[in-house]
Amino acid sequence: MIEHLIAHISKFCTIDPEKMNMLESFFEHRTYRKKELLLSEGDRGYEKFFIVKGCVHIFYLRQNGIEQTVDFAIENWWASDFMAFQHGSAAQFSIRAVEKTEVLSISAERQRELLKEIPELNAYFHLVFQKAYAASQMRFRFLYEFSKEELYRHFTQHFPDFMQRVPQYLMASFLGFTPEYLSEIRKKYLS
Amino acid sequence: MIEHLIAHISKFCTIDPEKMNMLESFFEHRTYRKKELLLSEGDRGYEKFFIVKGCVHIFYLRQNGIEQTVDFAIENWWASDFMAFQHGSAAQFSIRAVEKTEVLSISAERQRELLKEIPELNAYFHLVFQKAYAASQMRFRFLYEFSKEELYRHFTQHFPDFMQRVPQYLMASFLGFTPEYLSEIRKKYLS
Numbered sequence: 001m002i003e004h005l006i007a008h009i010s011k012f013c014t015i016d017p018e019k020m021n022m023l024e025s026f027f028e029h030r031t032y033r034k035k036e037l038l039l040s041e042g043d044r045g046y047e048k049f050f051i052v053k054g055c056v057h058i059f060y061l062r063q064n065g066i067e068q069t070v071d072f073a074i075e076n077w078w079a080s081d082f083m084a085f086q087h088g089s090a091a092q093f094s095i096r097a098v099e100k101t102e103v104l105s106i107s108a109e110r111q112r113e114l115l116k117e118i119p120e121l122n123a124y125f126h127l128v129f130q131k132a133y134a135a136s137q138m139r140f141r142f143l144y145e146f147s148k149e150e151l152y153r154h155f156t157q158h159f160p161d162f163m164q165r166v167p168q169y170l171m172a173s174f175l176g177f178t179p180e181y182l183s184e185i186r187k188k189y190l191s
Numbered sequence: 192m193i194e195h196l197i198a199h200i201s202k203f204c205t206i207d208p209e210k211m212n213m214l215e216s217f218f219e220h221r222t223y224r225k226k227e228l229l230l231s232e233g234d235r236g237y238e239k240f241f242i243v244k245g246c247v248h249i250f251y252l253r254q255n256g257i258e259q260t261v262d263f264a265i266e267n268w269w270a271s272d273f274m275a276f277q278h279g280s281a282a283q284f285s286i287r288a289v290e291k292t293e294v295l296s297i298s299a300e301r302q303r304e305l306l307k308e309i310p311e312l313n314a315y316f317h318l319v320f321q322k323a324y325a326a327s328q329m330r331f332r333f334l335y336e337f338s339k340e341e342l343y344r345h346f347t348q349h350f351p352d353f354m355q356r357v358p359q360y361l362m363a364s365f366l367g368f369t370p371e372y373l374s375e376i377r378k379k380y381l382s
Contacts, residue, residue, distance in 0.1 A: 086322060119311070133273055134277055137274065
């Protein structure tokens with residue numbers, strides 16, 4: 001399992017292979033069944049998850065009791081409530097497996113120890129978070145720029161495989177649609 | 192000027208003061224007049240800016256020719272088009288000084304050299320971007336959770352000083368309001 005993470009790190013920076021061998025002992029390898037929770041709103045678990053295989057959605061509970069999906073993460077992404085992870089505050093998001101999902105998880109405390117042992121990993125996380133933040137900047141732009149229907153078209157064109165993997169009701173939630181509206185525009189573009 | 196950046200870095204990590212002394216030679220100190228551009232959409236400048244004093248807005252040009260503000264940055268924030276910065280692609284955002292603004296700027300190339308000299312700075316950037324990404328996660332939550340009027344109230348309550356500094360037409364653009372609508376709800380909450 002750890003080889004997936006090592007391969008991902010190697011895309012961003014070069015780290016002595018001997019040091020990379022230490023990596024495994026810092027992570028827990030876990031498998032979640034479809035719909036199983038990795039993190040619950042209110043938790044003080046402070047873990048982050050590297051998705052080796054599978055897909056998760058990040059959501060919170062609206063005041064009306066409905067789950068609002070705000071993001072997804074698939075292979076080679078890191079998922080967490082990063083505010084809680086960084087500050088040790090209670091999680092304001094939950095994370096759930098959309099399909100059977102294998103992750104490498106690390107707690108905030110173990111990460112501090114890891115970064116003491118292999119400080120070079122900061123270069124990796126610097127680039128990973130810069131990239132994630134850059135993707136957020138673009139997503140904000142899309143939210144201003146596109147109508148809901150255009151947003152759907154954008155996702156379908158740019159992430160066709162991803163759109164196949166995610167149940168329609170979650171995609172509808174993420175796009176801010178009712179499931180009925182999503183179903184309508186799907187029909188429109190399929191016909 | 193560099194002492195502002197050194198103070199900010201010191202909040203996140205500890206770096207040998209001798210190394211910190213090298214920092215200054217990697218940055219350019221610039222002052223922008225109110226409304227002056229730091230970055231233009233389409234540029235291939237690949238710089239990022241540490242705001243020492245002042246405030247900038249990040250925006251793009253809508254197809255109808257109207258500037259859409261997607262974010263602001265004030266003292267102790269880094270501003271850039273981070274996708275362009277990371278990948279060397281053309282900027283998809285512009286950045287303009289909202290008021291007279293002093294920055295420390297560094298190009299992507301100089302940053303690579305800097306990180307070779309002081310790799311410990313990766314720990315700083317790791318935490319800075321994790322924090323920025325965490326703030327984005329919360330902002331997405333707010334966008335789903337709040338009506339436009341609630342969004343305005345949220346900003347007024349949490350960032351009162353900031354709301355004072357930014358011209359109303361930019362705040363309206365950022366919140367996705369017409370200036371008229373912003374003016375209306377301002378009156379409502381002032382009365």
